[in-house]
Amino acid sequence: MEITLISTAFIAGILNGIGSSGGMLFLSIMLLNGFHPVVATATNKVIALIGSLGAIKNYWQHSETFADIRPLITFSVAGVVLGSLIVLNIEASNLGKLYTMLTLCLIILLFCLKPIRNYIAQKKRLNTKIYYKIVGMLSGIYNGFFGPGTIIVTSMQLNMLDKYTEKTSLSTATILNTVTNAVACIILGAGILSIFELNLWLLLALVIANVAGQYFGSLFIVRVGEKCIEFISKATLIFLLAILVKEYWL
Secondary structure (H helix, E strand, C coil): CHHHHHHHHHHHHHHHHCCCCHHHHHHHHHHHCCCCHHHHHHHHHHHHHHHHHHHHHHHHCCCCCHHHHHHHHHHHHHHHHHHHHHHCCCCHHHHHHHHHHHHHHHHHHHHCHHHHHHHHHHHCCCCHHHHHHHHHHHHHHHHHHCCCCHHHHHHHHHCCCCCCCHHHHHHHHHHHHHHHHHHHHHHCHHHHHHHHHHCHHHHHHHHHHHHHHHHHHHHCHHHCCHHHHHHHHHHHHHHHHHHHHHHHCC
16 A cells, blocks of 8 residues: 555646645545545645745746735635535544545536636626635635546646646646645644654654655656647546545445
């Protein structure tokens, strides 16, 4: 199991670094190995939080200025507090079923992304200030409650604004994800403490593997096409959906 988790942590880091969601893959493998959903989510957040430090330097120079993303950060933090508090008060079996439905919704959203973008592009009249607050709040709640796919969800929403390119939306989403993961780790205290049941050395190995993966993945973000990222995201989501259905519905 240890080799599987370490290898998955490294691959998940690479996927996060190129803008896909390695969290989906890592969460799938943890659930497959019998971990409680909250423990799996907490472990995923700790590793993703520390792992993102390997990519944050590369991303910061491509994100919007701090003044521009401050409303996003503020409302994301409020959202992640709400989402984390909700997840702590739901039974494991019900949580697994809710995770299944969220994953299915995210898959549908990814397959409908182009029509949604085209519709928004035709309107061209988004109130940026209000939109920032909505994006921040929804992304925060989603990350606090579930987590995998937060970067994808956030960058998709930001990319609908004209001033955001693929790279700047992904970079800004990664910075927001790092901040909200830190807040979620504090709130999910019991879940965070229980991850040490994994074995401290194993946890350290998982973190190192993920940091290395995110760093190398972020270096190749420019060379990875949007279609490739979209394909990987859909594949990992479908894999996670299959695991969740097997564990909580069958």
